[in-house]
Amino acid sequence: MIEIRLHGRGGQGAVTSAELLALAAISQGKYAQAFPSFGPERRGAPVVAFCRIDDKPIRIRANIYHPDLVLVLDPSILRLVKVTAGLKEDGFLVANTKYSGEEIRKELGIKHALATVNATKIAMEELGLPIANTTMLGSLLRAKEVVPLETLIDPLKKRFGRIAEKNIKACKRAFEETSVIKQEGEKR
Numbered sequence: 001m002i003e004i005r006l007h008g009r010g011g012q013g014a015v016t017s018a019e020l021l022a023l024a025a026i027s028q029g030k031y032a033q034a035f036p037s038f039g040p041e042r043r044g045a046p047v048v049a050f051c052r053i054d055d056k057p058i059r060i061r062a063n064i065y066h067p068d069l070v071l072v073l074d075p076s077i078l079r080l081v082k083v084t085a086g087l088k089e090d091g092f093l094v095a096n097t098k099y100s101g102e103e104i105r106k107e108l109g110i111k112h113a114l115a116t117v118n119a120t121k122i123a124m125e126e127l128g129l130p131i132a133n134t135t136m137l138g139s140l141l142r143a144k145e146v147v148p149l150e151t152l153i154d155p156l157k158k159r160f161g162r163i164a165e166k167n168i169k170a171c172k173r174a175f176e177e178t179s180v181i182k183q184e185g186e187k188r
Contacts, residue, residue: 001054002146003064007083008073010045013133017071018049020159021137024151025053033058046081053146071140072096073132075120078108087112090183092143096120096132101181115143117178119170126170127163134160134167138174149175 004021008014018034025032030053037048050064066086072078072095084093093112096119097104105114117139119132126135134156141149152171157164 001052001058002069002144003067004051004053004069004071004140004146005064005067006049006051006071006073007077007081008047008049008133009077010047012047012073013131014047014049014071014073016159017073017133017137018051020134020152020155021051021140021146022053023155024147027151027154028147030055030147031058033061037063046077067091069094069140069144069146071136073119073136078104084110084112094136094140094143094178096136096139101179105181111183113143113181113183115139115178115180117142117174119174122170122173122177126173127166132170135170135174138171138176139178142175142178143180 006014006018015036022032022034032053034051052058066088068088069092070083070087072083075097078095091112092115093110094115097116098118101114101116119135120130123132123135124130137152153168156167160167
């Protein structure tokens with residue numbers, strides 16, 4: 001089973017990202033679930049969403065405390081929340097940031113494998129809005145192919161209709177522009 005925790009801010013699409021990823025997995029014949037963790041959050045407040053993907057039925061219905069992947073949609077979250085809490089030793093942190101992976105690793109003391117992309121810039125250029133949720137899905141799939149990138153196209157078309165092509169372009173561009181640093185410091 002692959003477990004993913006998504007960190008963002010209310011209104012940025014963390015819940016939508018988890019749902020799109022689950023739909024892409026289901027289209028591949030896998031089992032998946034996506035759900036948010038809600039409390040007193042409001043638009044702009046930090047939020048968390050979760051996604052599980054497996055080849056067999058998923059029986060667990062709890063939050064994800066030891067994820068394989070952590071996706072950070074908003075760069076400011078990196079300094080507000082301990083996003084690597086519980087991240088498995090061989091896990092990946094996938095972050096939206098204008099800084100390099102080396103800079104983020106040094107500043108925050110991150111030991112895990114790390115994938116970085118300036119998804120906000122890509123979203124502004126491709127969508128005209130700083131909402132990087134679909135963009136970050138491309139980065140996530142660059143870090144670890146949870147599902148093939150192409151499987152996101154149909155869910156994106158169904159969810160976004162006439163603006164789907166812009167979201168698809170942003171997602172594919174982030175996939176290409178993501179920098180990945182392995183745990184040992186080796187780039188791939």
